[in-house]
Amino acid sequence: MADAAQTPAWKAKEEQIFETGAGLDIRELYTPEDIAGFDYAQDLGVPGEYPFTRGPYPGMYRERIWTRRFQVGFGTPQDTSDRIGYLAKTGANGFVITIDLPTSYGFDSDDPIARGEVGVTGVAISTLEDMETLYSATSPDSVSYALSIRPPVSAVTLAMLSCVAEKRGIPLDRVVGTQQNDPLYQMSGGPLQTHIQFFPLDGILRLTIDNIEHISTKMPRLNWMVTNGYNLRETGVNAVQDGAFSLSHAFDVFRKCQERGLDVNVFARRASFFLSCSIDFFEEIAKYRAMRRLYAKTMQERFGATNPECWRMRFSVQSAGNTLTTQQPQVNIIRAAMECLSAVFGGAQSVHLSSYDEGLGLPTEESSRINLRTQQVIAYETGVTKTVDPLGGSYYLEDLTNRLQEAIAAKMMEVEERGGLTECVRTGWLETEINEARYKNQRDLDQNRRPLIGVNRYRIPPEEEIPIKIHKIKASEWGERRGDYLRRYREERDPVAWAEAMTRIENAWKDGANMVPVLMDALKHKVTMGECHDAMRAAQGFSFRKGGR
């Protein structure tokens, strides 16, 4: 045995852990034996056909390169609209519009609870006029917006979007975009408290289905996002939990749609997922492929979908913010590029990269531009788009796809046995799973089990850090401007018509009507976002305000 002291440092074998991020074993070499019994037609098949392992569409990126989404949203609707107008000219062809936290919870910009938060994490939307302003440089039938939002608020923004289209003479069946509609994971995937502090859970779930009904019967070109797996993954769960909880949640929502009497062959056509792409390169690719197979199988076998469009799982991707570091932030550009490549090999329909300044502040124009450029290099320079599923048939990837599929299916069974995903959220089981994953991640970092460059190895002293531009927040300025605006908006409306519209919301809620058309009517009478929520809360006998706030 060689004496360690005699082995020069450069020759010493580095200690490595041969498992995936989710803890699946990785062997030294993969051979045909690892995929014995592999049936090309059954396991892979043609891209765009069941079971969609090789991708949801024939031709994939040869037909259409993924949508390179640009994240935008700050300050007032006019600030954001101006920025969208500019970006549309510089090569972004889709937008993720982030909204501020008060709007995310259905509060108007002038609500006392919004102090210091208006326009900070995204744009503030309180009125129908705000949504019209957001579309002042674009049209809802030509430019795709994906609003980062969730029920109950997404019922109001969907009503706003419908009103904007109506007002511009655009038939609802021509409106494009993505309606995010995840009732459980949107608010950073966090604890149950996130969802129920300001609105009852049953009410949130009802509006989720109201939105789906409105979209699938009236807005056939509008995508709707069923699961925000990105925010869920950001809590720290692994790829297997990510796949399982994302799919289980979607199937729970689909089941509720069927209970409402909606036809799976109609409502599931435009359902889509928003997923994270983490740093474990092959495991993420295998995750997407395994999820597509499980989705196709479940939609066909359990939901009885006969429309092949409803077997096809489509998803947009954001590269994982939680793999980025505050230390040596420039290195994050490399991480995001690797994650982007992984998402592309996994067959994503749309990609948005987390910014290198993620650990220091909100993205700047400069860091957002680098995200777009990274994607453009991969799309136009590397040649990876020129054939479909270039890694298909790799012994390792096919074996890993099979193993991920098995592990995800087993975890889904566990959720099923506990009464489905919504029940798992209600009982706190999901939160326990998330917390255990969080503690494990920290211990892995502390014990150097998971290398993180700049954090547990290859660190530099703070004075050697290269300074980067940091996003400046103008919370008080934005808050004042929005406060003045809303005061005028309320003064200029007909108080009788407003009060009647508020009453109609309460009555419709109690009658169990679909709320979207009712909210459209209210918005036209200048009921604000916050007031829509007040009326819906009142109808449920729910209150949360304390200490006069």
Added chain:
Amino acid sequence: MAARKRVLLAKMGLDCHDTGIVTVAQMMRENGYEVIYMGLHNYAEEVVATAIAEDVDLIGVSFLSGQHETQTRDLLVAMKQADLAVPVMCGGIIPPDDAEELKRMGVADVIEPGTLTPDLVARISAILS
């Protein structure tokens, strides 16, 4: 044996990113602290009232959505009004210039993401000694 130090952790404002604070709570418990975690959406007055009722040695608050200055200022004002003088520690996504500003306002330390547990524990015991 000295009594275990008691720490109050809370999220304030509308921000709901809780991975960091929940993890910090657990790592501190594993390192001998008694931790009371208040959860999300707390007002300054509630944090102060709980800190007094629980007789804590340190208050820790975490922000990842840009509300650190507004909320921390509220907290420090409420502490002053209640005549509560325990050290305050912040964590989360806080730009370096803002971290300096928070320290000028009286915050004892600002813990950045990527802080490993031994370092976290060392910084907390430095505040408490």
